[in-house]
Amino acid sequence: MENAFGQPQRVIVLGGSSDIARAITRKLVAARTHTVVLAGRSTELLEKAAAEAHEYGATAAPLVSLDAENPASAVPTVADAFDAAGGAVDLVIVAVGALGDQATDEQDPAAALRLMSVNFTWPVVALTEVRRRLLAQGSGRILVISSVASVRVRRSAYLYGGAKAGLDRLSDAMADSLAGTGVSLQILRPGAVRTRMTADLKEMPFMTGPNEVADYVMSGLESGQRIIWSPPILKYVYLVLRHLPKVLWTAVMDRAN
């Protein structure tokens, strides 16, 4: 059950070993979260995340394995996660994603398929099942980790950006479908974050660390806002960027790279 500050008690994190997910988990667990189900691909990383969750105050941090390259596995994985939660789930975070390597991936249809599965198809199938279960429960929140890259897809990362764009638009409309049901959906659009996933990229404007992202998530849960921008200023930055004529957009992006 959530409290007045939107702090949940039972949480499922799909993609629980990512740096952003871990930062959010730490904050949640330090607040009111006592049970956090961590679903991920690497057992080793998951175990580290679980140990950390315990350290920060969780009483239970069960692990579930997840293979985001196989969309058919999304439903059983979600089922396992709900079982492991052991009670009404207050928040499900969809944090699966992979950046890939645009330069090589754009030549490779198999890589394109893999990126779509991990960044789009698997999450959408999982979301559909999560939505169904939370509606049956009559309460709960979903947090979809999207990206500012979804706002306007750029040439330098069109596979990742394109998949995130699809996920982002779909989630927004899914949130509309939940109006008045007791279940809600919020979308996190982080800018560039210093994590394992972006380790090979250079420092970008408005780049933050995962802990700042987690702070914005906690405020976003409290306010219930549909889109949580991290950092908040990006809302205004992208308000301008998304409407720039192509020539200017390209020039700005070239400079940012």
Add this chain to the structure above:
Amino acid sequence: MARTRLTGWGNTAPGFGDLVTPRSVSELQETFQSHGVIARGLGRSYGDPAQLSGGLVVSNLGFDAVGPIAADGVVTVGAGVSIDTLIRWAMPQGWFVPVTPGTRQVTIGGAIAADVHGKNHHAVGSFAHHVLAMRIVTPTGTFDTSPTERADLFWATCGGMGLTGIVSEATIRLIPISSNRVLVDTTKHANLAETMAAMVDGDDNYQYSVAWIDCMTTGKHMGRGILTRGDHLVATDGRLDPPSATSLAIPVTPPSGLLNPLTIRLFNEAWFKKAPRREIAREHSIGSFFHPLDALANWNRLYGPKGFVQYQFAVPDDRGDIVEKAVSRLSSAGVPSFLAVLKRFGAGSSGHLSFPIAGWTLALDMPVGPRELPGILDELDELVVTAGGRIYLAKDARCRPETVGLMYSRLSEFLDVKDVYDPERRITSDLARRLHIERN
């Protein structure tokens, strides 16, 4: 699926449930065929005790009968009768409620479920002290109870936040009055310590006593207070008109941020300046003395869509220092709060989860928004627990589940009674689920 969105008065943590309004005991009994049922009155609790996400919320407003008042002031009323309705019925006949909270918009059922208190707790105790009998509908049957008949169910229900069953009617003893006025002495005090000293010194001379504390000043004026104390005006041919109906209303919810540290500080300053330094035996109307906020309907909307939380704690007499520590912590953090109310409590009732204990109680409203607020309230909880105090479940919307058992030592006994009358745990609420008020 059109479910009703329900919140407490703080407009936080909504619960979407199915709302029904039965009108008879048998209809009430039928609601327990569902699993997941909770009663709801007028929704003036601040948090989530009168809502249940995905469950059945049973309004008691259909139980609205008010009986004739006997010569000794005893009257039987439906649980959905509000204190406002009862006062309007009783005052012209020369009677008043023995205990009234700060708003008249509370049902008798709700007053029992929260075991409400007023400005006269030090003199006459809480609402439960004045309930002679009540009929309670539970999943295992309907029972007539009193402090001596099925006393376990009676006392578990007083302060039990609706978790033992649904009250359909109650018999209470009203107090005689001869006018609709209260004679009030008002004094202003430079800081918290002086305010508290004045209360200890003189409260026993009055039936009613309450202090308004400014939690936003720091330094030597921290906790400056306005103390108002009084008694019913005894008159030979006094007028007994009940309070006039609410005339002003906040029609829409303004954006968040209207009530912020600046505006609240300005309000507090103006309020403090306006109050007389000292005023003796001034006549106040019953409405303005007991229920000042009722003059503005939907005032809670002023806090905007994010809503607000109320924090109210009680600490024993010898731990008045906790009041000072709490005010100090809040004022140094700049957490905006007006309407901080300080009262003294006399001995508590026998309700297992009843809030009042002999000592001090401080209540304050804070807008949801400041990032450090959740952490500060958690700190205050710890202070309160270590001092042997508790927070008020009728106001809570954010406490840790682990602290409830520490604050309410009779929680286990309460759950034992619930086991008898609700063995399948059909009755629950968002509050019960959030605070884990259930046997595992």
